[in-house]
Amino acid sequence: MxxxxxxxxxxxxxxxxxxxxxxxxxxxxxxxxxxxxxxxxxxxxxxxxxxxxxxxxxxxxKPSFDLPPMMFTVEELEALRLGAEWVAKQANGEFSEAVSNALAKISAVLPSGHQAKYNEDIVRVASIINIPQVMVELSEIKQAIKKEYKAEIIYIDAKKHTSTRVIWPMLIGLFDQYHVLVAWCETRQGFRNFRLDRIKAWQQVEQKYQRSRHDLLSEWQALEQISHKFYSY
Incomplete structure (x- = not known):
């Protein structure tokens, strides 16, 4: 070295x-x-x-010190590419344009002689299986999470029972089979996971959570025994 x-x-x-x-x-x-x-x-x-x-x-x-952003090894770039490809194929392609732009920016600033420019990929991300159609716009859910707004939903559970609930949306998890929304449910007075394809109606409520999203996430992660390093949105 x-x-x-x-x-x-x-x-x-x-x-x-x-x-x-x-x-x-x-x-x-x-x-x-x-x-x-x-x-x-x-x-x-x-x-x-x-x-x-x-x-x-x-x-x-000190956090204020910035490192040169593009000093990646070939293996690190391969990991970034694979992760980006997986994300691009999720969420009905919502992130595909952002992924393409990000990869193009990385490629543009790599030194001309960087090995990654000449390596052919030997690992690829397969097409994901077809997930159930989501009726709610992911962007609306993300906006509510960012603003820490409540939402009223109509939800159909695994037993086909329909209910109307007020929830505090906290986190979106992307899985190969389906997408899940982690939220505090006022009806159940506890944390619940809602499959997005089972949410049949979504209405943002112009009312903030009674607690901060950070505190809610910390409590949920402790209950689920999830490492503090895990985050989705």
């Missing part, structure tokens, strides 16, 4: 930590000595990287 690549990898490691990380930890991940980490940290600081900390206490990269 070249020194420039090691310095970049060190920055990436620091960027992944929200709290100070020890030189020993960094050295172990990069396969170098602790002394090398000390020297590299000093070099990065001289080059303008906003790194705080010192030996024995750990180091942290």
């Amino acid at each position: 070249s020194r420039s690549q090691r310095l970049f990898d060190l920055l990436q490691l620091l960027r992944c930590h929200k709290f100070p990380v020890s030189a020993e930890n960094l050295a172990g991940k990069l396969g170098v000595s602790v002394r090398t980490i000390y020297r590299d940290i000093a070099t990065l600081q001289l080059q303008g990287a906003d790194i705080e900390g010192e030996s024995g206490l750990g180091y942290i990269l």
Whole structure:
């Protein structure tokens, strides 16, 4: 590994930590000595990287510091492409244009000699199965979630029972078979998952949740034993 690549990898490691990380930890991940980490940290600081900390206490990269955005490895670009292709084929193609634009921007700013420009993909995302038709516009649900507005829905459950409910929409999950809306249900006084294809009517209510979406998500994730790193919309 070249020194420039090691310095970049060190920055990436620091960027992944929200709290100070020890030189020993960094050295172990990069396969170098602790002394090398000390020297590299000093070099990065001289080059303008906003790194705080010192030996024995750990180091942290301030959030205000931006890394060059396109220093991806071929494997990282492959992962981004596969993820983008999967997203493009979800949600009735709602994100396909955004995906195409994003991939085009990445390709445009890659160095001319980057290996990814000449690699033929060897892994592809298969077409997803046909999911049940969704009657509600995904954009309306997303807008309600962003504004933390309630919604009144007409829902048909698995037993074909129809009910009208007021919910606090929180999160959309995209699955191969169907799409799910996670929400707090005022009728049931609890968190519920609603399949989007079973929502037959949607009306946004111009009324905010009684609690913040952040707090609701935290409580739901704790109940479901979901890692805090998991998020959809």
